Amino acid sequence: MAQQTLEVLQSTDLKPKPDSSELAFGKYFTDHMFMMDYAADKGWQRPRIVPYQPLTMDPSAMVFHYGQTVFEGLKAYRMSDGDIRLFRPEENFKRMNHSSERLSIPPIDEDLMLDYLKELVKLEKEWIPTEPGTSLYIRPMIISTEESLNVAPSNTYTFMIILSPVGSFYKEGINPVGIFVEDEYTRAAPGGTGNAKTAGNYCAAYKAQERATANNKAQVLWLDAIEKKYIEEVGSMNVFFKIDGEIHTPVLNGSILEGITRKSVIELLEHLEMPVQERQISMDEVIAAHEAGTLQEVFGTGTAAVISPVGSLQYKDQDYVVNNGKMGETAKQLYETLIGIQTGRLKDPFGWTVMLEA
Amino acid sequence: MAQQTLEVLQSTDLKPKPDSSELAFGKYFTDHMFMMDYAADKGWQRPRIVPYQPLTMDPSAMVFHYGQTVFEGLKAYRMSDGDIRLFRPEENFKRMNHSSERLSIPPIDEDLMLDYLKELVKLEKEWIPTEPGTSLYIRPMIISTEESLNVAPSNTYTFMIILSPVGSFYKEGINPVGIFVEDEYTRAAPGGTGNAKTAGNYCAAYKAQERATANNKAQVLWLDAIEKKYIEEVGSMNVFFKIDGEIHTPVLNGSILEGITRKSVIELLEHLEMPVQERQISMDEVIAAHEAGTLQEVFGTGTAAVISPVGSLQYKDQDYVVNNGKMGETAKQLYETLIGIQTGRLKDPFGWTVMLEA
Numbered sequence A, B: 001m002a003q004q005t006l007e008v009l010q011s012t013d014l015k016p017k018p019d020s021s022e023l024a025f026g027k028y029f030t031d032h033m034f035m036m037d038y039a040a041d042k043g044w045q046r047p048r049i050v051p052y053q054p055l056t057m058d059p060s061a062m063v064f065h066y067g068q069t070v071f072e073g074l075k076a077y078r079m080s081d082g083d084i085r086l087f088r089p090e091e092n093f094k095r096m097n098h099s100s101e102r103l104s105i106p107p108i109d110e111d112l113m114l115d116y117l118k119e120l121v122k123l124e125k126e127w128i129p130t131e132p133g134t135s136l137y138i139r140p141m142i143i144s145t146e147e148s149l150n151v152a153p154s155n156t157y158t159f160m161i162i163l164s165p166v167g168s169f170y171k172e173g174i175n176p177v178g179i180f181v182e183d184e185y186t187r188a189a190p191g192g193t194g195n196a197k198t199a200g201n202y203c204a205a206y207k208a209q210e211r212a213t214a215n216n217k218a219q220v221l222w223l224d225a226i227e228k229k230y231i232e233e234v235g236s237m238n239v240f241f242k243i244d245g246e247i248h249t250p251v252l253n254g255s256i257l258e259g260i261t262r263k264s265v266i267e268l269l270e271h272l273e274m275p276v277q278e279r280q281i282s283m284d285e286v287i288a289a290h291e292a293g294t295l296q297e298v299f300g301t302g303t304a305a306v307i308s309p310v311g312s313l314q315y316k317d318q319d320y321v322v323n324n325g326k327m328g329e330t331a332k333q334l335y336e337t338l339i340g341i342q343t344g345r346l347k348d349p350f351g352w353t354v355m356l357e358a
């Protein structure tokens, strides 16, 4: 896409901002959004920041029928001194293009998108909450809009970025969560869309989440589609195991989403001289480590929670308590370091944070 | 849902109807649509027929992000004498509820929906083309509409039925199609959403379709996700094989969509004393039959094409021609009989057609 002038149409009717205490995940949206359209004969065009507004969509718009869509999720933090930080945003646009490739959606210009995102976040800076643990959640998304029931890639798309102030994931402190190991429903198979961030992967997981909830567990641990034996992810997070002093995580195999927090944790631990073993990990092996007393920690990684310690695993009607249901020291160290870097309380030796001049 | 009065708001601005020769698949829509809303605290409510119109959707509407949606596809035929026929519509609403179950979408009242559909089709009867091979395509659909980025089933939905006059699938007579046997990309895995008619399954198939097209083949033949060995479906059709005088089709295994044409073909062949073997069929077996000269016919079944003969199969860079690239006698007989029953030219001994009084 050729550089095109970003049009900015400011809202004249600003909304009241919710109180920090009322914040939930993705419930409130800011005054403005970014939009851009794609047409097969014109490419991506008309980048614009406009008042947050409903879309007018024909019932035949392809997204409703054939689900061709991708999205991203990242956060902006604002410190009390007014500084705004984004965490590795270029990774999100890179992953978005990777997802789009799988879904036959045309790629975006990653650098340009980052520029537009920065403009949008600067415009909405008063919306970034500053209470500890709060942040501005950023949702870039592409939907297919062609008005046709033909089962084929759309010729038109809309790219949007919407922003939502979100509360602390850990309002009552970090409590390790219970995990239900799902061995019937499948999230993703080799050759499927598991490593793309696309809508269909998420609704497909609701039935398993229902089973987890019915078992009083917070999240689902997904096993591989083929043998229902190897660990893939936990809910919308990647997962790490500390076994006998070493950290292990499932290797990216094509059906696991390539988490940016996962990548950061691996780089951080490398830096701390605790290299992570990326490999195939079977559930049997985890249970054996538990029996042997060497399963020291389990934790999930993702943008929403950053680090989410796991306190128990339910597998085939057996419950396995991890680290006495307490957060482990590695999870704690990772959490503090990542949150510290993201919010600017700690130095960022990696160049992960992108500062926005206010 | 309690019986609620169907509200009918007639359009005052009727659109010109496209000429039969211009018809394509799902390109033109009629003057009216059916709509109904769901809210967790109220159930399905406000059934109404309204002018065909765009939807107003918040960018945060769940369908754009997590893809929770289901749909159906069936046809209405109108004979020159004005009679309108639907083909097994109750099966579509039954399958829709089955799909909804998998996607954690609340069920609809199947009988009521059929009543509403009849009203809608009667109102739009002038839109049903009458040229041989044409029909009115009916697309019932449910989309999730809650305005939240929370990864969980929506609390609100919209059910719609839109109608599209469609041209003949076989404008230039029935020409058998070439098929590309896909052995990398996966359509559906056990425990996934393959036997639900939901958006995410369709966009996930575009990459494989690209490969088929690049190989000059019209459609993809899908293999099972686990061993990439057993035959599942062809494009958006179920598939049948005539080997040594006997008809075989893959058994419904949870990842195959339960086609209504498939079911009708099985019932019809049963009636004709040619029972169908529903079983696991490997690609190797089909190739072996081809080599032995016993692979007599291959054909797909689905609402769009009814019966689609397969003229060749490309598998691992080898091309296997079926029946000299000609339509076989069983496919021909099935096509004529089904189309005959659907359009009313032949008697319907099965009670499959639903007649609408004009």
Ligand SMILES: Cc1ncc(COP(=O)(O)O)c(C=O)c1O
Pocket (backbone or CB within 6 Å): A073, A233, A235, A236, A237, A238, A257, A258, A259, A260, A261, A262, A301, A302, A303, A304
């Ligand atoms: C399925 C899935 N896995 C893992 C992750 C974690 O990725 P990230 O660390 O980039 O947020 C996410 C969330 O983005 C996800 O949706």
Ligand SMILES: Cc1ncc(COP(=O)(O)O)c(C=O)c1O
Pocket (backbone or CB within 6 Å): B073, B197, B233, B235, B236, B237, B238, B257, B258, B259, B260, B261, B262, B301, B302, B303, B304
């Ligand atoms: C994936 C898939 N398989 C098979 C079919 C055939 O089903 P039916 O005969 O009900 O049209 C369809 C189309 O509806 C489909 O989408």
